[in-house]
Amino acid sequence: MRLRYVFGLILILLGGTVLANALGMADFSPWHLIVVYFWPVVFLLIGLMFFLGARVWSFSRIIMGLAFLAIGGLMTANRAGWLHIPAEKVWTLFWPVLLIVFGLQLLFSSRRDGRSWAILSGISRQHPGWKLRSSDYWTILGGVHLDLRTAEIQDARTTLEVTTVLGGAEILVPDDIRVICTGTSVLGGMQLFERAYGGVYTSHEAANGPVGDSVPVVRIHCTSVLGGVKLMAR
Template sequence: MLRSKGNLLMGSFIILLGIVLLLNSIGLVDINLEDLFSTYWPIIFIFIGARFLLNRGSTGEILSGIVFIAFGIILIGNNMDLFHINMDSFWSLLWPVILILVGINLVFGKKGNGKSNFAILGSVEKKSEKWVLKDSSFVAFWGGIELDLTLAEIPQEETIVDLTAIMGGVEIIVPEDINIECEGTAILGGVELINKSTGGIIANTSYLQKSPIPSNKTVKFYSRAILGGIEIRHKKVPVAH
């Protein structure tokens, strides 16, 4: 329902824009569309921020919503000459802050102590044959990683898997009959943990899955997506026709 409110907001804006364009085309109103667009195009950021706030998600999502709305208002105010903020100075301050956050997350966020696997301008795939899951870390940098844990031999103990996507993507398929603990951080990216997702400038989320039958198999995922995406999900069941 909350997501539908965001769709309602965006849909209403698109309808209003269509009506204005139609009235302008048939001559009932006379609007300089070039001036209109050049002045008010940052309203896109305001709508993105409003969607984050309407989702009422994590503190990070709320913060992202506020930042997007503030950014849109600043740009529109600049365009309308209501005030003047030097955008070069704004960006020169924003990017170092983002880089600091990214660095802190990479330095202090890693939990896994096992083998490191890298997909740099390439891919790492474990989805077509049996394999053994151990404590490990996976990093996708301008690349992709796909792991199918339903094919993996999972130890009867706690296993830690550390995931990092930097301008890349990671997709993990997990079985439903083991214990799963997930923690995810998104910095200008997106993280989806089973049925919980988050994204924005900086946001956090977590998910806990208890096995329907007693099991000592527990996999802990620590995920961070930086200008990239991470998805941890169950295997999709084909729809019968």
């Protein structure tokens, strides 16, 4: 079942319950419903979709999926009475988990020719002649801007891993190389060439450029949480 159908059913049930409450047919606090029932399910579903919806496996996808499953599981255990943690305390645990996620990426992410990271700032590669090699780029509260049109491609096959939290990624690509992008966005939006997507969770793949043995191929894996991804050919 597609994720949008699942979330659609959840929203209908939530809206119906709130409507029944407004009409005097039920006695539930909307805030109570959202905190207690809605968000645990949302986090668990997002975590599952990082695994079930994977077209290409990457370290960031696995770690992000585990992080959302951990938060959703913690909220569910708290709701079931197995734990006794105030709801606001559960939310404050979300941000330390994200920091741990990025720490794990530093330690265990695949070793490539280059790795760039930034916190409260951005990463930009757009000056003429910059070297395009297989690399990891990730930021917290910042963005990634890559202009492949001005890059010198070093290898016939290049893989880029781009991960942002509370930020976005913008990648410009030329029309004379083959670009294959797998993009995942949580609570944000995504534009892959001419098509745009958005929602609580979305994951899509797109390709652009000529096909041939002599054509360079760049594979891009983008993951964005509370942000967006924009990939454009010019």
